[in-house]
Every structure is written in structure tokens, then in C-alpha cells.
Amino acid sequence: MRSYLSAPLRVDLNLTSRCHLRCKYCYASAGGIRNETELSISDLEKFFIELEEMGVFRIQLAGGEPTMRKDFPDILSLLEKFKFSVSLNTTGLFLSKDVCKRIAKGNFELVTVSLEGDTAELHEKIKGGKSFPKAIDAIKALKNENINTAIGITLNSFNIDSIFRIIDLVRTLGVDLVGIQVLCPVGRLSENPDLVPGNKRYTEFVTHLIDYQTKNPFPKVNLNVTNEGPVYWEYYFPLQQLGKIKQLKKIWGQDIKHDEKEISCVAGISVCSVGADGEVYPCEMFISDINMSAGNIRTKNFKKIWGKSEIFKKFRNLKKSNLTGPCSLCKYRWCGAGCRAAAYYMTGDLNGTDKHCYYAQSPKQ
Amino acid sequence: MVPINIAIMPKVQNNNLFEIGSGRNRILYRREGEGYCVYLCNQMKFYFLDKISGMLFLNHMNVLIRNEVEREINKTLGYTIEPSTFEEVKKQYLKELPEEFHLLFSH
Numbered sequence: 001m002r003s004y005l006s007a008p009l010r011v012d013l014n015l016t017s018r019c020h021l022r023c024k025y026c027y028a029s030a031g032g033i034r035n036e037t038e039l040s041i042s043d044l045e046k047f048f049i050e051l052e053e054m055g056v057f058r059i060q061l062a063g064g065e066p067t068m069r070k071d072f073p074d075i076l077s078l079l080e081k082f083k084f085s086v087s088l089n090t091t092g093l094f095l096s097k098d099v100c101k102r103i104a105k106g107n108f109e110l111v112t113v114s115l116e117g118d119t120a121e122l123h124e125k126i127k128g129g130k131s132f133p134k135a136i137d138a139i140k141a142l143k144n145e146n147i148n149t150a151i152g153i154t155l156n157s158f159n160i161d162s163i164f165r166i167i168d169l170v171r172t173l174g175v176d177l178v179g180i181q182v183l184c185p186v187g188r189l190s191e192n193p194d195l196v197p198g199n200k201r202y203t204e205f206v207t208h209l210i211d212y213q214t215k216n217p218f219p220k221v222n223l224n225v226t227n228e229g230p231v232y233w234e235y236y237f238p239l240q241q242l243g244k245i246k247q248l249k250k251i252w253g254q255d256i257k258h259d260e261k262e263i264s265c266v267a268g269i270s271v272c273s274v275g276a277d278g279e280v281y282p283c284e285m286f287i288s289d290i291n292m293s294a295g296n297i298r299t300k301n302f303k304k305i306w307g308k309s310e311i312f313k314k315f316r317n318l319k320k321s322n323l324t325g326p327c328s329l330c331k332y333r334w335c336g337a338g339c340r341a342a343a344y345y346m347t348g349d350l351n352g353t354d355k356h357c358y359y360a361q362s363p364k365q
Numbered sequence: 366m367v368p369i370n371i372a373i374m375p376k377v378q379n380n381n382l383f384e385i386g387s388g389r390n391r392i393l394y395r396r397e398g399e400g401y402c403v404y405l406c407n408q409m410k411f412y413f414l415d416k417i418s419g420m421l422f423l424n425h426m427n428v429l430i431r432n433e434v435e436r437e438i439n440k441t442l443g444y445t446i447e448p449s450t451f452e453e454v455k456k457q458y459l460k461e462l463p464e465e466f467h468l469l470f471s472h
Contacts, residue, residue: 005397005402006381006397006398007381007395009402009404009411052380052382053379053380053381053382054381054382055380055381055382055395055396055397055402056382057382057393057395057402057404057411058404058409083382083383083384083393084382084393085391085393085404085406107391109389109406109407109409110409148389270411
């Protein structure tokens with residue numbers, strides 16, 4: 001069994017599955033009215049006490065749109081009682097000046113506003129609704145309160161040619177960080193496969209990004225991927241194609257271990273996610289799949305769920321020697337087998353292949 | 366009948382989350398196995414420190430007293446540190462910490 005921590009380092013907490021928007025890539029397939037009972041303030045208080053006792057460092061509030069909850073100000077008050085660090089992912093639709101003032105009082109380390117385009121037309125083509133002006137207003141309101149603010153962009157075939165214009169736009173707004181999320185084929189994205197940019201466009205983009213970062217150190221730009229391993233194929237293959245693989249450490253801060261023996265997926269090892277109804281999942285990519293629930297915090301102690309659930313045991317027992325398909329034949333021993341959620345949803349098997357990986361699509365042994 | 370006020374005590378026993386400092390430069394830490402897990406809030410990064418490195422770091426941050434660290438070094442490494450060499454040993458251990466910690470010390 002892979003060793004796991006006594007408590008997660010980070011817990012992603014979906015406060016609601018409701019959302020006014022219908023983003024085409026949403027991993028949680030959020031939106032509309034769900035037939036679920038959201039965790040109450042007293043449920044959350046009990047949960048937070050347990051997280052603090054266990055030593056969880058960071059809670060990431062997500063959804064759905066977390067700020068849609070009418071009691072969101074009460075949740076902010078509750079969070080002020082705890083030491084752990086908090087971050088928030090939001091569309092910005094309901095981030096009023098008052099809410100921003102409350103956020104500024106708490107232990108928030110980062111608020112990330114989702115921004116998919118440099119124009120209303122592009123942003124709303126991907127996210128739906130009249131959401132662009134509100135996202136921009138939310139960024140301004142956050143910065144006005146001196147809150148550490150990021151924008152989250154999902155890298156997709158609609159906006160891949162506009163990313164640098166988006167970064168130029170938010171630089172003028174004083175945004176501290178840009179997180180570019182590489183898509184994972186789960187949730188609503190499985191109905192919109194045309195959103196995934198192909199290998200060629202992705203590699204060209206990464207080439208430009210490396211160049212851009214060298215010339216523009218602010219804001220900091222992170223390329224985020226779902227497989228939190230020692231080396232990400234999303235970083236490795238573009239650099240390999242550019243003949244710059246020796247600069248992996250310098251550019252992305254990753255070191256190649258030539259004989260990585262373990263699966264690198266951190267789901268159930270150092271992170272987990274909790275749905276709006278209290279179901280606990282190995283990571284946020286499984287959050288729309290009740291079959292992957294490890295238990296519910298309303299009926300079970302979280303510490304027990306973390307330590308004893310059968311679902312988490314499955315993740316902790318993942319082994320490279322049990323992999324199937326191209327992943328089992330891969331010659332790149334530094335890889336921790338990519339994203340297990342991608343593998344699971346593309347093959348139906350947790351030990352399957354992350355077919356999202358360019359090498360797995362056409363392996364040359 | 367005399368009303369009885371039942372004080373509900375906050376449930377803080379066995380708490381494994383500790384903080385140093387305040388605001389964006391807070392440091393959170395917890396015990397993890399034999400060592401420590403540390404979170405630098407301003408970097409948004411997690412680190413694992415072995416027991417001795419962790420204790421020396423916490424001593425440097427004025428959280429652990431020197432006697433406690435010396436006792437633990439004695440128990441774990443099997444030798445006694447002379448008071449005159451403690452700071453030198455600590456300096457060497459702190460040098461080995463990730464570079465983000467050094468930024469912390471320079472402030």
C-alpha cells in the first residue's frame with residue numbers, strides 16, 4: 001500500500017452544486033437545482049472542528065458557485081474561528097463589495113475568479129450567461145480590498161489563441177496570479193470533447209507560454225494539471241519536442257526521477273474532496289460520481305472515512321504493476337501514470353490508461 | 366427550580382494544527398508521523414521536515430525551547446549537543462531547508 005498522510009493537506013469543499021452558468025468543461029457538471037440537501041452551518045462547523053483537530057492546512061471552497069448560498073456571509077463568519085487557510089473559486093457573479101470586505105477579514109490566501117476570454121463574447125461562449133462584466137467587476141472589488149486574487153482559465157480549443165490577451169487584460173487589473181487549467185475529461189467535458197485542444201496546438205501554446213513568462217514576470221502564470229506527480233507529461237512532452245527537456249527544472253521546477261516506482265496520484269493520499277451534500281471523494285474530479293463516494297460526513301466521522309474507507313484503500317493500493325493498456329508499457333519511468341480520474345472515465349478502470357496523454361495515444365516502445 | 370447553565374466547551378483537545386505569525390505570512394504546521402508537515406501560506410506550498418529539522422526550525426521560530434530540542438536530539442541521534450555548538454548545528458540544518466524557508470528567514 002502507498003503511504004498516506006494522517007490527514008489531507010488540502011480539502012476541496014463544494015458548498016453547493018447550484019450554479020447560474022453551464023460551463024462546457026465543468027468537472028462537477030454543476031448547474032440548475034439539484035435534489036440534494038446542502039451541508040448546514042452546523043454540519044460545516046462540526047466538520048471544520050474535525051479538520052482542525054486532524055491538522056488540515058487548507059480548505060478550498062468551490063462548487064457550483066459557492067457564493068450563491070444565501071448563508072455565504074455566515075459561512076465566512078464561521079471560517080474566521082478556524083486556523084486553516086482558505087481559498088475560494090468563483091465565477092464572481094455574486095461577489096459584492098460587502099462580501100469582498102468580509103473575505104478580506106478572514107484567513108483567505110487566494111480568491112480565484114474564472115475568466116475564459118478577453119472579451120464578453122468569448123468568455124460567455126464558454127461559460128454562458130451575461131457573466132463577463134461581473135467577473136471583471138469582481139476582480140476589481142477583490143483588488144480594492146487588497147485580496148490576493150487569481151484568475152482561473154481553462155485551456156480549451158475556443159480560448160487557446162486568446163490566453164495571452166487575457167493575461168494582458170488582467171495585468172492591468174492588478175491580478176496576482178494566473179492559473180491555466182489543463183482540461184481533464186470528466187463531468188460535462190465528456191459531452192464536449194471538441195473543447196480539448198490537440199497535441200499540436202497545446203505544444204505550440206506551451207512554447208509561447210515559456211517565451212511569454214520569460215519576458216513578462218508579472219503576474220505569475222501557473223500551468224495547472226490534474227495529476228499531481230513528480231513530473232507531469234503535460235510539461236515533459238512539449239519540452240522534449242522543443243529539445244529543451246534539460247530545462248524542465250528551470251522552467252517548471254520539476255526534477256526527473258528516472259525510476260519512479262509508484263503511481264503519483266495524490267487522491268486519498270494527501271487530498272480529498274467533499275460534495276455539497278457531505279459525500280467525500282478521493283479528489284474533485286470524482287465529485288459528480290456517487291459510486292466513488294467514500295462516505296458521508298453527516299453520518300460518519302471524517303477521520304474514520306479518511307482512515308478506513310474502501311474507496312480510499314483502492315487509491316492507496318494502486319500499483320504501477322497493475323496498470324493496463326499503453327500506461328503498462330510506457331518506457332517513461334519518471335511518469336506516475338498520469339491522472340487516475342482521466343484513466344477511470346476514459347477506460348472504466350482505475351488501473352486503465354490516461355488516454356489524455358499524448359504518448360499513450362501513440363506509444364512507440 | 367434553579368436553571369442550570371451547561372457550558373459547552375470548545376472541542377480543542379488533540380488539535381494537530383498550529384500557527385506561527387499572522388496574515389498572509391502565516392506558517393501552519395502539524396505533527397506528521399515522526400516529523401512535521403509545514404505549510405507556508407504566502408507560498409501556498411507544503412513541506413515535510415524530519416523530526417530534528419522540524420524541531421530546529423520551530424526553535425528558530427521561537428516556538429520550541431532549546432532544552433526540548435536538545436533532549437530530542439540526544440534521544441534520536443544518540444549524542445549530546447554542547448550548548449556552545451547548538452546554534453552552529455541549527456544553522457547547518459536550516460541551510461538544508463528548501464529555498465522558500467530562506468526567504469522567510471531573511472525577513
